[in-house]
Each structure stands twice: as structure tokens, then as C-alpha cells.
Amino acid sequence: MIPTLQWTSEGVSFLDQTKLPQVETYVLARNYNEVADVIRNMVVRGAMAIGVSGAMGVALGIQQSTAVTLPDLNAEVEVICDTLAKTRPTAVNLFWGIAQIRDLYNKLAAENVAIDEIKSQVVALAQTLYDEDIANLKVLGAYGADLLPKEGTILTHCNAGALAACGYGSALGVIRAAVERGYKIDVFADETRPFNQGTRLTAWELTKDNIPTTLICDNMAGYFMGQGRIKAAIVGADRIAANGDTANKIGTYSVAILCKEHGIPFYVAAPFNTIDIETLNGKDIPIEERAAKEVTHVNGVQVTPDGVGIANPAFDVTPAKYITAIITERGVLRAPFEESIAAMSKQTK
Known part of the structure; x- marks a missing residue:
């Protein structure tokens, strides 16, 4: 790594x-x-x-x-x-x-x-x-691999791989663990505008690991779900509230809703310390607003007209009702998340 x-x-x-x-x-x-x-x-x-x-x-x-x-x-x-x-x-x-x-x-x-x-x-x-x-x-990757299909296409959003951690990764760690078991899976990576973590990082990381990867624009996920191409979606998290509401890179919420509509499992993979039991629900999670230049410029080149208003929230919150399971190194959490999170938080590390 x-x-x-x-x-x-x-x-x-x-x-x-x-x-x-x-x-x-x-x-x-x-x-x-x-x-x-x-x-x-x-x-x-x-x-x-x-x-x-x-x-x-x-x-x-x-x-x-x-x-x-x-x-x-x-x-x-x-x-x-x-x-x-x-x-x-x-x-x-x-x-x-x-x-x-x-x-x-x-x-x-x-x-x-x-x-x-x-x-x-x-x-x-x-x-x-x-x-x-x-x-x-x-360990988290092994728990998550148990949930993935043994063949098919997995969608991921942003970069929750080795680059987002000290190594191996959470969402991509699950994919790595599945590939190591011999699962015949490939990945659709959302580009993840505006910072392009999927374009720049996930595609780069998985390609280096020889895991078949196709880069798609963020607004293509629904199309491919409708075609039956995507068998599961898995993402990381930046904060998980006590009720299971999850903050992740902007655009994750949209992916979760699309998965729900198409009957596709939507998994969140994150170490247990991502769960903030002091934050009761997603409404209490602070959302970082980042610089307008991330939206107005691509590779240093301005692509927007001067004077246009820019909004650039870095994260959105996916309500727990859209999440099939939360995968941690302590095990897999399922709904009702308020109960499963509370029970797992009492476990000795």
C-alpha cells in the first residue's frame, strides 16, 4: 500500500x-x-x-x-x-x-x-x-464482504479507500476483501463533483489494484440502476449519528434514494469511532461549506460565468431509513439503528 x-x-x-x-x-x-x-x-x-x-x-x-x-x-x-x-x-x-x-x-x-x-x-x-x-x-472489510454478491457491479461514491485511511480503506476495503475471496465483482465509481474524489482517487486506487473499474458521472447512477447493472452500493461516512443518520460526501443522499427506489442494498462502511452517540440525529451534524472555487474551477480553469452564485456544501446527510446496514470493525449494524448502535457502543473494544 x-x-x-x-x-x-x-x-x-x-x-x-x-x-x-x-x-x-x-x-x-x-x-x-x-x-x-x-x-x-x-x-x-x-x-x-x-x-x-x-x-x-x-x-x-x-x-x-x-x-x-x-x-x-x-x-x-x-x-x-x-x-x-x-x-x-x-x-x-x-x-x-x-x-x-x-x-x-x-x-x-x-x-x-x-x-x-x-x-x-x-x-x-x-x-x-x-x-x-x-x-x-x-476486519471491517471481512464483515462487509459477507454482504456483497459474489459477482456483479458495485457502485461507490467519493473515495473511502486506502487514500481515505491509513491504508486498505472502508468501502473500498470491503471491495478489496471481496476480490481477495475471489468474488467476480467490478466497480462503478461516481466522479463525485466538485472535488472529483471518484475521478481522481477511487479510479486511480482501484486501477492500481487491478480491480475492474468504470468511472461514471454522478448523474448516471440512476440510469445504470434502471438497467439492472448495479447490484449494491457502498460508501464511507464522516459522521454517523446515534440513530444511524449518516453524513458523507455530497451526493450520497441522492444515491441512497435511488437505491431504495430500485431495491438495491445501500451499505455504509466506517470504523466504529465514526459513530457519534452524542449527536442524536442527522439534523445536528454540522455541514462544512467549502470554497466556491472548487465549483467554479476545474484543474485551475474557470468553467462558470463571473458573478454567478455558488453553494458548496461538502457533505449531505442520508437518513437511516435508506441504509440497509452499517459495517464496522465490531460487526454489522442493522435497523433499528438506534438500538443496534446503543448495544454495540456498550461492547468492550
């Missing part, structure tokens, strides 16, 4: 996803502010990758602190966490990753552990979270 992000002695190295598929190049974030910029500018993207990136950003900030007393370091940690938390508001995994490092720091600080030892432990935890992400997604 090409590493999406990697801890190094000089900082955190990120595969620059804004340059794919034409150029494979890396950006080195040498401090937590640069990690924040990388997340904000979508050099790294995808809820799972953002979560671990946030954790690494906090750990990097703590490691590089010159504070000599815990009170001084406490104040720095608050600034570090706040800076990273403001980068992408919808992906709950970001706040999870930040909290993992902050909670360990608070525990060690309360025990009056030496600052050098604190630095060592938070860095070790950030690296462990990276390894756990890949391991968890392989």
Missing part, C-alpha cells in the same frame, strides 16, 4: 491527494500548524485519515514543545488541540483522534509524569493509532 500518511523523524509525511492522479508527491508537515494546513486544504482527506492525522498533529506539537513546566505545556496543548479541531468540522474522527492524544496527555500530566516521558508516550500512541486503523479496516 502507498502510505497516505507516515510519522517520520522530521514530521508527518502526507501523500498530496490534491495532485493525484497525475503526480505522486509528498508534503512534509514539520509542525502542528502545518498538519492543520494539510487537513484544511485536503492534501489529506477522508474521515479515517483525518482522525489519525489529527492525533499525529497533537503528538507532534507536544513533542516539539519547549515548555519546561506542566502548566506551560497544558496551555500549549489546549492551543494545539483547538487549532487542529477547527480544520474540518464534519468528520467526527478528527475530534476522536485529537481526544485520544489529549486524554493520554491529561492522564499523564495529572500523574505528574516527566515531560520527556509524556512526549515519548503521546508519540507512541499516535503511531499505534495508525497501525490500529489498518488492522480494524481489514
